[in-house]
Amino acid sequence: MRRMRAIGLWATLAAVGVLAALSVVGTFRGAVGARTLFTSEPLAVFWILLAAFLVACFFFGTGLVRSPGLVAMHVGSILILVGAMWGSDKGHSVAEKLLGWKKIPHGYMMIREGAATDEVTDDATGEPVGRLPFQVGLKDFRIEYYPAQGPWKLWFEMLVPPGHAPQMGWVPIEWKEGEEISVGQTALRVRVVKYLRGARAVADATGDLVGAEADPESRTPAMEVEVAIRDQAFRGWILVPEGEDRGSLSLAPIMPKDLSKEAAPNLWLVQPRGMPKDYFSDLAVRKGGAVVAEKTIEVNDPLGWGGYHFYQYDYDHERGEYTVLSVRSDSGLYAVYAGFVLLVAGTFVRFWFERARAGWRRRRSDGVQADAR
Amino acid sequence: MEFRPTPVNWMVLGAMGAYVAAALALGAGALVGMGRASRRRGRAPGKAARALRVVGWALFAAGFAVSLAAWLVRWHEVQHAPLQNLYEVCLTMGALMLPISLFCRRVLRVGAEWADAVLAAVVLFPVAMVFNPEPQHLPAALQSPLFVPHVATYLAAYVVLGKAAVQAFGCLVRRPVATGDSTGRAERGGELLGAGASADLSRATYTMVCFGFPLLTLGLVLGAWWGKLAWDDYWNWDPKELWSFVSWLVFLAYLHFRAVRGPRSPVLGSVLVLAGTACILITLLWANLSRLFAGLHSYA
Numbered sequence: 001m002r003r004m005r006a007i008g009l010w011a012t013l014a015a016v017g018v019l020a021a022l023s024v025v026g027t028f029r030g031a032v033g034a035r036t037l038f039t040s041e042p043l044a045v046f047w048i049l050l051a052a053f054l055v056a057c058f059f060f061g062t063g064l065v066r067s068p069g070l071v072a073m074h075v076g077s078i079l080i081l082v083g084a085m086w087g088s089d090k091g092h093s094v095a096e097k098l099l100g101w102k103k104i105p106h107g108y109m110m111i112r113e114g115a116a117t118d119e120v121t122d123d124a125t126g127e128p129v130g131r132l133p134f135q136v137g138l139k140d141f142r143i144e145y146y147p148a149q150g151p152w153k154l155w156f157e158m159l160v161p162p163g164h165a166p167q168m169g170w171v172p173i174e175w176k177e178g179e180e181i182s183v184g185q186t187a188l189r190v191r192v193v194k195y196l197r198g199a200r201a202v203a204d205a206t207g208d209l210v211g212a213e214a215d216p217e218s219r220t221p222a223m224e225v226e227v228a229i230r231d232q233a234f235r236g237w238i239l240v241p242e243g244e245d246r247g248s249l250s251l252a253p254i255m256p257k258d259l260s261k262e263a264a265p266n267l268w269l270v271q272p273r274g275m276p277k278d279y280f281s282d283l284a285v286r287k288g289g290a291v292v293a294e295k296t297i298e299v300n301d302p303l304g305w306g307g308y309h310f311y312q313y314d315y316d317h318e319r320g321e322y323t324v325l326s327v328r329s330d331s332g333l334y335a336v337y338a339g340f341v342l343l344v345a346g347t348f349v350r351f352w353f354e355r356a357r358a359g360w361r362r363r364r365s366d367g368v369q370a371d372a373r
Numbered sequence: 374m375e376f377r378p379t380p381v382n383w384m385v386l387g388a389m390g391a392y393v394a395a396a397l398a399l400g401a402g403a404l405v406g407m408g409r410a411s412r413r414r415g416r417a418p419g420k421a422a423r424a425l426r427v428v429g430w431a432l433f434a435a436g437f438a439v440s441l442a443a444w445l446v447r448w449h450e451v452q453h454a455p456l457q458n459l460y461e462v463c464l465t466m467g468a469l470m471l472p473i474s475l476f477c478r479r480v481l482r483v484g485a486e487w488a489d490a491v492l493a494a495v496v497l498f499p500v501a502m503v504f505n506p507e508p509q510h511l512p513a514a515l516q517s518p519l520f521v522p523h524v525a526t527y528l529a530a531y532v533v534l535g536k537a538a539v540q541a542f543g544c545l546v547r548r549p550v551a552t553g554d555s556t557g558r559a560e561r562g563g564e565l566l567g568a569g570a571s572a573d574l575s576r577a578t579y580t581m582v583c584f585g586f587p588l589l590t591l592g593l594v595l596g597a598w599w600g601k602l603a604w605d606d607y608w609n610w611d612p613k614e615l616w617s618f619v620s621w622l623v624f625l626a627y628l629h630f631r632a633v634r635g636p637r638s639p640v641l642g643s644v645l646v647l648a649g650t651a652c653i654l655i656t657l658l659w660a661n662l663s664r665l666f667a668g669l670h671s672y673a
Binding site for chain 2: 009013026031106276279301336344352
C-alpha cells in the first residue's frame with residue numbers, strides 16, 4: 001500500500017513537472033500560441049489522462065479519502081478539467097456528434113443601436129459561424145469617460161462624398177493662440193485669434209450672436225478663429241451652447257459653393273475627454289417577437305441567457321453607434337465554478353484547518369501525558 | 374533609476390530607513406542571543422539581546438506606520454485601492470510585511486523578523502527609485518469587486534511564500550559548528566532564522582508554504598473567475614497567467630514531494646521552494662516589465 005502511494009505521488013510530481021514545463025514554453029509563445037499549444041490534440045490526450053489519473057488517486061490506497069481537504073482539492077481539480085474540456089471547441093464538436101447537442105462555442109456579434117441580430121461571427125475570420133435560437137437587440141450604447149483637464153480641442157470636419165480623394169472626416173488641429181496652422185492635406189489655414197476659458201456670448205441689436213466676452217463665472221469656452229483658403233479669409237467665433245460639450249462654426253462662407261453644399265465643412269471646439277471609464281450596452285433578448293430578457297451590460301457584468309453569455313467586448317470608437325459583444329456558450333461553466341469552490345475550500349481545509357486541528361490534538365495529548373506523569 | 378520627490382516617495386524612503394535599521398537591530402539581537410545561547414545552552418537571552426530586539430521591533434513598527442500612511446495617501450491620490458500597478462503593489466507589500474511577520478511569529482511560531490524587515494525594505498526600494506509614481510485611471514476591466522480581493526490575496530501569498538523562501542535558503546546554507554552541548558554540534562544559521570537545526574528550518578518552510586499555498590490558490594481562482602466576467606474566459610493563456618500557474622504548480626510539487634518524503638530531504642524541498650519563489654518574481658516583475666510577455670496584464 002505504501003509503495004502504491006509512493007508511486008502515485010511520484011507520478012503526480014511527474015505530471016506537475018510536465019505541466020509546468022509546458023506552461024513555461026507557453027509563456028514564450030504569447031497568449032495565442034499558448035492557447036494553440038494547450039488545445040492541441042496531444043495536449044487534449046494529456047488533459048484526459050490527467051483527469052483519469054486524478055480519479056485513480058481515489059482508488060489506489062493513496063490515503064486521499066481520509067482527508068476531506070484532499071478529497072475536495074482533487075474533486076475540484078477533476079471538475080475544472082472536465083468542465084473546461086466540455087466547454088472547449090472540441091468538447092462542443094464531440095457533444096454534437098455523440099449527443100446531437102448543437103451549440104456555438106464562441107464568437108462575436110456586432111449590433112447597431114436600434115437593431116437586433118441572431119448572427120454570430122467567427123473570432124478570427126469574421127465569417128458567420130451560426131445563428132442563435134433568439135435575437136439580441138441593442139437599445140442604446142453609452143461610453144463614460146474620466147474627466148480630462150486642459151483647453152478644448154479644435155477639429156475640422158468635412159463630409160466627403162464617395163469617390164473624392166483624399167477621404168476625410170474629422171481632422172484634429174493642434175492649435176496655439178496666435179499661430180497659423182495648415183489643416184491636414186488641405187489648403188485651409190486656421191489661426192486662433194483668442195481663446196476664452198470661460199465666456200458668454202454677445203448678441204447684436206437684432207439678437208444674433210456675434211462674438212463672446214470673458215466671463216469668470218462661466219465654464220464654457222469660446223474661440224475666435226481666422227480661417228483662410230487660397231485668397232479668401234474669414235474671421236468668426238466658435239461658441240459653445242451652455243451645458244453642451246461642443247460648439248461649431250460653419251466654414252461655408254469661404255468654401256467653393258458646390259463643396260460647401262456637399263461637404264458641409266465645420267470647425268468644432270470639443271471638450272477634451274479622458275480615457276474611457278466604462279462602456280454600457282442596453283440589451284434586449286427577443287424570442288418569438290417578444291422581449292424575454294433585458295439587461296444593461298458592461299465590462300465585468302455580462303448577460304447570461306439561453307445557454308450563452310454575452311460580454312461587452314468592443315464598440316464603435318468613432319461615433320459610438322454600435323457595440324461588439326463576445327458570445328460564449330456556458331457548457332461546462334458551472335462544473336468549472338464548482339471545481340473552483342472545491343479546490344479553494346480544499347486547500348484551506350487541508351493546509352489551515354486540518355493542520356491546526358492536528359496541532360491542537362497533539363498539544364492536548366502532550367498535556368494528558370504530562371498530567372499522567 | 375532616480376528618486377522622484379513626491380510626498381509618498383519621501384514617506385517610502387523614511388519607511389525603508391526604518392526597516393533597514395530594524396533589520397540591523399533585530400539581526401544583531403539574534404546574533405548576540407545566539408552567541409550567548411551557544412556559550413551557555415538553555416539560558417535566556419541577555420539584556421543586550423533583549424534591548425536590541427525591543428529597539429528592532431520599535432523600528433519595524435515605525436516603518437510599518439510610515440509605509441501604511443504612504444499607502445493611505447496614495448489611495449487618496451488615485452481615488453481607488455492602490456493595487457493597480459507595480460508601484461502600488463510594491464507599496465502595499467511594504468505595508469503588509471509587519472502584520473504577516475507578527476502573525477507568523479505568534480501563531481505559526483516562525484521567526485526571522487530581521488529578514489522580514491530586509492524584505493520590506495527591498496520591496497519598497499523600487500517604489501522610491503524605479504517605478505513611475507504618476508497616478509493612473511483604472512481601465513474598465515479593473516473596475517470589478519474582484520480587483521481588491523484578487524490582488525490583495527496574491528500579495529499576501531507572495532509575502533508569506535517570500536518568508537518561506539528565507540527559511541528554505543537558511544536550510545540550504547546552514548553549516549555545522551562546534552558547541553559545548555552534549556551532542557557537541559549544532560547548526561549555525563538556524564538560530565538566526567528563529568529556528569534550531571535544519572529539521573526546524575525545513576519544518577518552518579513547510580509551515581509557511583502550508584500557510585501561503587491556499588492564499589496562492591485563492592488568488593489564482595479569483596483571477597480566473599474575474600477573467601471569465603471581464604474577458605469572457607477564465608483562462609486566456611496570457612503570459613502572466615501562465616507564470617502564476619507555474620508558481621502554483623511548483624509549490625504544489627513541493628507539497629506532494631513533502632507528502633512522499635516527509636522532512637527527510639530538506640535540501641531538495643528547499644530548492645523547490647526557492648524555485649517557486651523565483652517563479653513568483655518572474656510573475657510579479659518580469660512578466661510585467663519584459664516586452665517578451667505582452668498580454669492582458671501589460672497595464673500593470
